[in-house]
Amino acid sequence: MHAVTDEAALRPGSEDIYRPRFVEDDEGYLYDCGFRDMLTGRGIDRDQVAAAEALRAVVIAGKVVTQRFEETLVKHGLTHPQFRTLMAIRYGAETGLHMHSIAIWLGVTPRNVTAIVDALEALGLVTRVPDPADRRAFKVKLTALGEERSVAAMRVNKADQRAVLGTLTTEETKQLRHLTMKLIRAVKEPEAAKEVRQK
Amino acid sequence: MHAVTDEAALRPGSEDIYRPRFVEDDEGYLYDCGFRDMLTGRGIDRDQVAAAEALRAVVIAGKVVTQRFEETLVKHGLTHPQFRTLMAIRYGAETGLHMHSIAIWLGVTPRNVTAIVDALEALGLVTRVPDPADRRAFKVKLTALGEERSVAAMRVNKADQRAVLGTLTTEETKQLRHLTMKLIRAVKEPEAAKEVRQK
DNA sequence: TGAAGGTACTGAAGGACTTCACTATCTTGC
């Protein structure tokens, strides 16, 4: 057991920089009091404050959730992208997954997958197997060790997910998925999103 | 006008790697069909699939929104962190802001703010003014050029925010803020979040 | 007043990710 986290908590620069003040508005919805204070009384219209608050919350949520997962995974000798790659291979295909497919699952560039798989291969968790059907490509497969580690990591990650989403009801979780997917669609498919808006 | 984005759109590796298939479930809530397909029929319980979907959507939403903003800002010669720093200074204090305060606003480490401010100073958009009240510290202030640029960038960013949130109603925007803030609180203040859960 | 500990900032090193440029291979259409 390494006491990295305990030490880190004491060290300047490592402390948790973002410390929002969670307050409920008159409808019972949470907001970050510090941020709202900064923005109010400066001639910014109400809608824009609402927009800025929501988008800021989404971006920060994505970040802190990722960091939260990373913390646990580090104890299992994995980074978050490494873990996600193992999951991609586990769930993507029994026969191994092409680098490009991993990139799509992770939502990163193929070049980045090269680096992640390099690291996983160095750890002995995956192997690159030449694809007989396409001599440019590899199938990336889990080794026995990789299988074992990914199962263990998945178990703790499952607990983390529960911890993070524990305060949300089943309905709220679905709402959250829906609203963030709407945001993603607005960015990825502006036209489709507009049509929906007009109905 | 540089045609960076047009060229990039044609180049392999630069294409949009994550291309979700947006589908509505029977309640009218959006989900990513490709991801759900990967996970179903593999002995994963329904709750965990729901959790994984929601968290994945949050993380991706944070990422794509950031990228979307970045794209526009690049045309104005600013990165997203640079822009956010300018905003922090504009809204944080008329008299200039300490590096540490900027770090808190941005939610990054003080060390990182040093680098961002270095870049902004090199661009001539801000200046470090020694703080007479604390000789360790600087007040970072906008220059006239920085003022001008930040106003212009703010205008386009406002339009971007509207574009991204355009498909959400006012109520949905508040819901989104609320749910993501709940997530942030669950990570940042696990105890407080648990209490709420028990009421 | 002066030692102990905390705070503001920065250098060095490193991780994750990106774009650009390149090789090797596959696919298509004439």
Place this chain on the structure above:
DNA sequence: GCAAGATAGTGAAGTCCTTCAGTACCTTCA
């Protein structure tokens, strides 16, 4: 059957961010 163009993967270089370590300065309290 073969040239033109697409696709799979990687090297090089650069960005943003991190942690760790170090300097200068402030604050506190005996």
